[in-house]
Amino acid sequence: xxxxxxxxxxxxxxxxxxxxxxxxxxxxxxxxxxxxxxxxxxxxxxxxxxxxxxxxxxxxxxxxxxxxxxxxxxxxxxxxxxxxxxxxxxxxxxxxxxxxxxxxxxxxxxxxxxxxxxxxxxxxxxxxxxxxxxxxxxxxxxxxxxxxxxxxxxxxxxxxxxxxxxxxxxxxxxxxxxxxxxxxxxxxxxxxxxxxxxxxxxxxxxxxxxxxxxxxxxxxxxxxxxxxxxxxxxxxxxxxxxxxxxxxxxxxxxxxxxxxxxxxxxxxxxxxxxxxxxxxxxxxxxxxxxxxxxxxxxxxxxxxxxxxxxxxxxxx
Numbered sequence: 001x002x003x004x005x006x007x008x009x010x011x012x013x014x015x016x017x018x019x020x021x022x023x024x025x026x027x028x029x030x031x032x033x034x035x036x037x038x039x040x041x042x043x044x045x046x047x048x049x050x051x052x053x054x055x056x057x058x059x060x061x062x063x064x065x066x067x068x069x070x071x072x073x074x075x076x077x078x079x080x081x082x083x084x085x086x087x088x089x090x091x092x093x094x095x096x097x098x099x100x101x102x103x104x105x106x107x108x109x110x111x112x113x114x115x116x117x118x119x120x121x122x123x124x125x126x127x128x129x130x131x132x133x134x135x136x137x138x139x140x141x142x143x144x145x146x147x148x149x150x151x152x153x154x155x156x157x158x159x160x161x162x163x164x165x166x167x168x169x170x171x172x173x174x175x176x177x178x179x180x181x182x183x184x185x186x187x188x189x190x191x192x193x194x195x196x197x198x199x200x201x202x203x204x205x206x207x208x209x210x211x212x213x214x215x216x217x218x219x220x221x222x223x224x225x226x227x228x229x230x231x232x233x234x235x236x237x238x239x240x241x242x243x244x245x246x247x248x249x250x251x252x253x254x255x256x257x258x259x260x261x262x263x264x265x266x267x268x269x270x271x272x273x274x275x276x277x278x279x280x281x282x283x284x285x286x287x288x289x290x291x292x293x294x295x296x297x298x299x300x301x302x303x304x305x306x307x308x309x310x311x312x313x314x315x316x
Contacts, residue, residue, distance in 0.1 A: 176238070
């Protein structure tokens with residue numbers, strides 16, 4: 001997939017990173033089974049359409065963008081595997097088609113691409129006393145696709161930033177639901193030092209109380225652990241995994257994407273170490289520099305594609 005112009009990160013000290021991690025200002029950088037019939041799809045192109053899905057888990061209808069195979073209308077007997085692509089914080093379900101060439105990339109490949117909404121924070125989880133984006137993405141949307149779009153039971157999931165969190169959390173919390181999961185700069189250890197502050201800042205940027213996600217990270221530690229990909233890593237056994245993360249150190253230009261990438265580096269490293277200790281196979285790409293942006297996520301998706309394709313049973 002063609003890269004956007006990159007913004008190399010400026011080197012920063014670990015002390016600067018630690019201070020920045022706790023600052024709410026970092027959150028700005030993250031912007032990067034249905035039983036009711038879905039409303040009529042809005043056609044955006046020959047293969048792309050938006051569907052509004054009535055969701056009991058969310059208490060409202062929520063959008064999903066779909067990219068269908070070229071032969072979808074001419075082969076009514078055929079079923080297709082599904083690749084779920086999850087967006088990041090302060091973004092929406094249109095991000096993958098806006099920022100990448102995913103439509104052209106999947107042309108000629110017999111699969112459905114589904115890009116479900118994850119709300120304004122982009123954290124696709126079970127909110128404390130609020131919406132349940134996990135059920136929406138893991139159960140309701142797949143049920144809709146199986147019923148109305150001939151989706152098979154073969155699914156893979158990938159995401160950027162908070163969507164990377166969602167990809168690993170969904171796969172870990174629902175063993176066997178996905179044949180593969182890929183994270184690009186995802187939040188993979190929600191209780192790592194500094195990470196709760198980042199999560200709280202993401203929530204606060206949308207003018208939501210910090211405790212509305214999983215409660216207080218100290219007093220409600222068991223809940224935070226329950227939704228932590230690293231703590232639930234045993235559920236990933238048997239799933240094809242791809243994990244990428246930049247160090248965010250070095251380079252020039254705008255330092256903020258690099259600072260955020262640096263802040264998440266220990267979380268990804270700890271997640272990978274846990275997988276290794278448990279004997280869970282994963283392909284990892286930890287690279288020097290890089291920023292928390294699409295310029296780095298796009299080539300990482302391309303690098304992960306052979307893993308996703310094999311798991312989906314489609315040509316690489």
